[in-house]
Amino acid sequence: xxxxxxxxxxxxxxxxxxxxxxxxxxxxxxxxxxxxxxxxxxxxxxxxxxxxxxxxxxxxxxxxxxxxxxxxxxxxxxxxxxxxxxxxxxxxxxxxxxxxxxxxxxxxxxxxxxxxxxxxxxxxxxxxxxxxxxxxxxxxxxxxxxxxxxxxxxxxxxxxxxxxxxxxxxxxxxxxxxxxxxxxxxxxxxxxxxxxxxxxxxxxxxxxxxxxxxxxxxxxxxxxxxxxxxxxxxxxxxxxxxxxxxxxxxxxxxxxxxxxxxxxxxxxxxxx
Numbered sequence: 001x002x003x004x005x006x007x008x009x010x011x012x013x014x015x016x017x018x019x020x021x022x023x024x025x026x027x028x029x030x031x032x033x034x035x036x037x038x039x040x041x042x043x044x045x046x047x048x049x050x051x052x053x054x055x056x057x058x059x060x061x062x063x064x065x066x067x068x069x070x071x072x073x074x075x076x077x078x079x080x081x082x083x084x085x086x087x088x089x090x091x092x093x094x095x096x097x098x099x100x101x102x103x104x105x106x107x108x109x110x111x112x113x114x115x116x117x118x119x120x121x122x123x124x125x126x127x128x129x130x131x132x133x134x135x136x137x138x139x140x141x142x143x144x145x146x147x148x149x150x151x152x153x154x155x156x157x158x159x160x161x162x163x164x165x166x167x168x169x170x171x172x173x174x175x176x177x178x179x180x181x182x183x184x185x186x187x188x189x190x191x192x193x194x195x196x197x198x199x200x201x202x203x204x205x206x207x208x209x210x211x212x213x214x215x216x217x218x219x220x221x222x223x224x225x226x227x228x229x230x231x232x233x234x235x236x237x238x239x240x241x242x243x244x245x246x247x248x249x250x251x252x253x254x255x256x257x258x259x260x261x262x263x264x265x266x267x268x269x270x271x272x
Contacts, residue, residue, distance in 0.1 A: 003214035003267040004259035007032040012045035014229045020221035022048050024245035025055045032263040034060035037116035038069040046120045056263025058126035059117045063133045069112040075105040096138040114150045126264040128156035135170045154264035157185040160192040184268035187213035196236030200244040207253040
């Protein structure tokens with residue numbers, strides 16, 4: 001069996017992202033989106049999702065290079081005065097592991113993001129993190145513990161065959177921990193090694209080598225504009241990724257693959 005999930009990350013980051021998600025789901029091959037609940041256009045994204053009940057939506061937990069849900073006074077060790085996380089993941093990874101007070105604030109913010117998603121009324125299809133921070137064992141532990149209270153059933157396993165060798169032990173550890181926790185996950189992902197550049201050619205290459213099991217292809221589509229959405233995305237080719245999701249060649253390749261398409265809830269249906 002081959003299953004395919006096609007996901008747009010950063011849903012809610014900007015109206016341009018939300019517009020691209022709406023169009024790619026309506027006219028293209030997009031089946032899933034990962035919502036940043038604390039992002040500037042999150043409320044608009046929720047309205048987009050509510051109007052499209054077949055779009056599967058998950059929680060894209062932000063702990064780096066983005067906005068927190070809680071006010072800075074509740075998590076002063078995590079964010080600046082504007083409530084924004086830094087983009088210093090190695091430093092923060094050490095702090096999460098070694099500093100109990102930082103870890104308590106981290107748990108507080110992760111729970112707040114789950115609560116914010118629950119408040120939307122949307123069904124929780126899956127959970128992942130911005131920049132794959134759930135590869136960090138402390139972050140993963142907190143998500144597994146807190147997510148249980150919110151009915152979390154599936155997570156993204158960021159396993160790409162081209163990923164750096166240094167990540168392989170962490171990916172293997174995560175796979176084992178998800179299995180022990182009974183959390184469903186994809187077998188393979190495409191998008192890590194071409195972040196911001198999942199154009200038509202890149203997606204067609206992924207589809208040409210679609211392995212057995214469940215594969216997730218994720219991307220960062222947005223409608224065209226001259227200015228970047230964020231400074232860290234200045235080299236992202238958002239419009240090219242949207243074009244790929246709308247491409248008849250991509251749609252034809254998916255149909256030819258025989259893969260079952262949908263979100264995590266479709267490919268890992270509840271037994272209850």
